[in-house]
Amino acid sequence: MKEEWQRSTVRDIPLYYNPKVSGLRMDTSTNPLGANPAAKEALRECLEMDLNQYPSPYSDGLRNGLASLYKLDPDNFVVGNGSDEALDIAFKSFLEPGETVIMPYPSYSLHSYFAKVNGGKASTVDLDPDFQLDVDALCKANGKMLILCTPNNPTSNLFRRKDVVELLERRDGPVIVDEAYGEFAGKSFIPEVEKFENLIVTRTFSKAYALAGMRIGYAVSNKEIAGVMQRIKIPYSLNRVSEAVAIKALQHQEFMKRSVRVVNEGRKQLETGLRELMFDVYPSQANFILFRTPLKSSRLVEELAKRGVMIRDFGRMRRLEDHVRTTIGTREMNDALLTKLREVITLCR
Helix, strand or coil, X not given: CCHHHCCHHHCCCCCCCCCCXXXXXXXXXXXXXXXXXXXXXXXXXXXXXXXXXXCCCCCHHHHHHHHHHHCCCHHHEEEECCHHHHHHHHHHHHCCCCCEEEEEECCCHHHHHHHHHCCCEEEEEECCCCCXXXXXXXXXXXXXXXXXXXXXXXXXXXXXXXXXXXXXXXXXXXEEEECCCHHHHCCCCHHHCCCCCCEEEEEECCCCCCCHHHCCEEEEECHHHHHHHHHHCCCCCCCHHHHHHHHHHHHCHHHHHHHHHHHHHHHHHHHHHHHHCCCEECCCCCCEXXXXXXXXXXXXXXXXXXXXXXXXXXXXXXXXXXXXXXXXXXXXXXXXHHHHHHHHHHHHC
């Protein structure tokens, strides 16, 4: 194939993280409690569903459920095939070919991916030494849109609310606040969507609701912005089964709340255990922890995998040399990780 056949903005895009899966997975920041019980209940009910019929073009049932939960209007919500589709819709809706999306660095790698696949450019602004936003630099950066992830992936910290508010007030253009891990932080900008004309919040059912395999996410904004995105969204992109499962999960909030409690308890356990092993641990308000290892991060991840535990290596990224990320698990999962880490540290000394 000739290189010029490819669109120029996508020529440098690599494949996404796709490891050989084995053992205890603590590399994907999924829910440590396993599948949401509401999913099984909904799936049994779906056996009677007429799957010969299309789903609602815009997932009206789920939008009604979300509106009830957040005390907003269904027209504030755009539902998609994972929050990744919600992000993609936002760029499709507001980004002209050749325009630039500003984003903090380091952050979620797919943010730049979505900018590029939609014909745009990605420009990064470094976080400060504490992995907090450099508000002045982000405001001065030249770009049509701004996207940030809070709690931030992979640094695991929540950005200061006042900094995000200042960006919303000073930036002229859409500002996307990606809250994929928002339930674990207990804070959200969703209640502010009618206050700011440029705010778009995205969330997912993959993490706290334990439905990663169903691919359900949503965007929340004021009705004008949400209306634009709704017109751009591919109709029927969320299937009837996934929508039914999500609606059932919204109706059973206790599992989500229990998941948050387990993560909060596990976070303290892991932070203490990792520090006892002499790792540099960063503050976390998410369901994962970033830490720096005295070993080569690639060696640490490889040796752990040999012992049946998978964590994520970020050591090839600038500013994250020899940094790794682990999901916060149940007490048993965390104990298993800490035991294997101790074995690897002992081996490599």
